[in-house]
Amino acid sequence: KAGVTQTPRYLIKTRGQQVTLSCSPISGHRSVSWYQQTPGQGLQFLFEYFSETQRNKGNFPGRFSGRQFSNSRSEMNVSTLELGDSALYLCASSFAGAAPPEQYFGPGTRLTVT
Amino acid sequence: GENVEQHPSTLSVQEGDSAVIKCTYSDSASNYFPWYKQELGKRPQLIIDIRSNVGEKKDQRIAVTLNKTAKHFSLHITETQPEDSAVYFCAASESGANSKLTFGKGITLSVRP
Numbered sequence: 086k087a088g089v090t091q092t093p094r095y096l097i098k099t100r101g102q103q104v105t106l107s108c109s110p111i112s113g114h115r116s117v118s119w120y121q122q123t124p125g126q127g128l129q130f131l132f133e134y135f136s137e138t139q140r141n142k143g144n145f146p147g148r149f150s151g152r153q154f155s156n157s158r159s160e161m162n163v164s165t166l167e168l169g170d171s172a173l174y175l176c177a178s179s180f181a182g183a184a185p186p187e188q189y190f191g192p193g194t195r196l197t198v199t
Numbered sequence: 200g201e202n203v204e205q206h207p208s209t210l211s212v213q214e215g216d217s218a219v220i221k222c223t224y225s226d227s228a229s230n231y232f233p234w235y236k237q238e239l240g241k242r243p244q245l246i247i248d249i250r251s252n253v254g255e256k257k258d259q260r261i262a263v264t265l266n267k268t269a270k271h272f273s274l275h276i277t278e279t280q281p282e283d284s285a286v287y288f289c290a291a292s293e294s295g296a297n298s299k300l301t302f303g304k305g306i307t308l309s310v311r312p
Contacts, residue, residue, distance in 0.1 A: 089242075118298045128243070128288060128302040141299045175242065177298075185231040185292040188300060190242040 087112065089178050089191035097197045103164040106194045110157050110178030116140075117159040118188060119151060122173040131174075134159050135181055163196075171198045201226040203291050205303030212279050214312050222289035222303050223271040229291040232272045233300070234263060238285045247274070279310045 090109045098104050110117050118141075119131040130143040134153035151161040157178075163170055173193045179186035202225040212218045224232075230251035235243035249256045249263045249272065256263050265272040276283055286307050290300040 116298050118300070120300075120302075127304045128290075128300075130299050130301065133298045135298075143299070177300075179298055181298070186298060187233065187245060187248060188298060189245060190235075192242045 089176060089189055091174075091176055091191040091194050093194060094192065095195045095197075097199065098166050099199055100166055100168060102166050103162060104166060104196060105160055105162045106174055106176075106196075108159045108161075108176035108178075108191055110159070110176075111180075111189060114178035114180050114189075115157050116179045116181040116186065117153060117157065118177045118179070119159070119161050120175045120177065120190075121145075122175055122193070123171075128175070131161065166198045168198050171196060201229055201291055201293065201301040203289060203301050203303040205289055205306055207306060208304065209307045209309070211309040211311060214279060214281060214310050216279055218276045218279050218283070218308055218310075220274045220287055220289070220306050220308070221271060222273070222291075223269075224291040224301075225270065226291070226293065227267075227270065228293050229301075231292040232263070232265060233290050233292075234261075234274050235288045235290065235302075236285045237288065237305070243288060276308075279308075281310050281312050284308055284310045 116135045118133040133141040137153045153159045175193045177188035177190045179188045233248035237243045262275040286305045289303045
């Protein structure tokens with residue numbers, strides 16, 4: 086099976102702009118979770134989507150949003166970018182049959198905000 | 200919410216020695232504890248996990264132990280090799296189909312050849 090893929094891999098944006106990141110899960114996986122990774126805060130949970138519905142949400146401002154499509158692909162959007170949003174954004178997919186399920190990560194999107 | 204602490208933050212061992220990385224968690228409702236290995240510039244890779252109905256799990260040179268009473272779990276790597284050098288993250292997840300993982304800050308393991 087192909088692994089989790091994310092596009093784009095690298096992105097440079099300016100403060101105030103918005104950005105959309107994409108994640109394609111492993112075939113058959115219906116749950117997609119998003120995490121932000123920074124040197125200072127480590128890996129922090131943003132949100133999880135399952136069957137096109139947000140099932141869990143972390144402690145991030147409303148500028149961070151996401152959605153999931155019927156083919157389980159997911160996008161996350163960050164509006165009004167701030168310098169502090171510079172991070173590696175990782176998505177992870179899981180087969181939502183086991184409870185809790187094993188999660189497999191994509192390669193991430195490196196976002197730099199200038 | 201859950202809080203996962205990982206210590207030490209760095210660990211250096213001689214090739215062939217064993218390495219032990221410890222994590223503590225705060226939420227007694229957590230029942231799933233995965234370990235991820237992240238090499239420089241690469242994605243976190245699931246290397247082993249344990250569920251709360253099991254006390255120990257082994258997979259070749261790696262093992263994980265769980266002490267629910269003390270709320271801590273540990274990763275054991277035996278016969279370390281230079282390719283084991285990486286950042287290791289522990290995580291915890293609550294019961295149910297919840298996919299929210301709370302991660303520790305990570306430990307950098309260096310294996311000296």
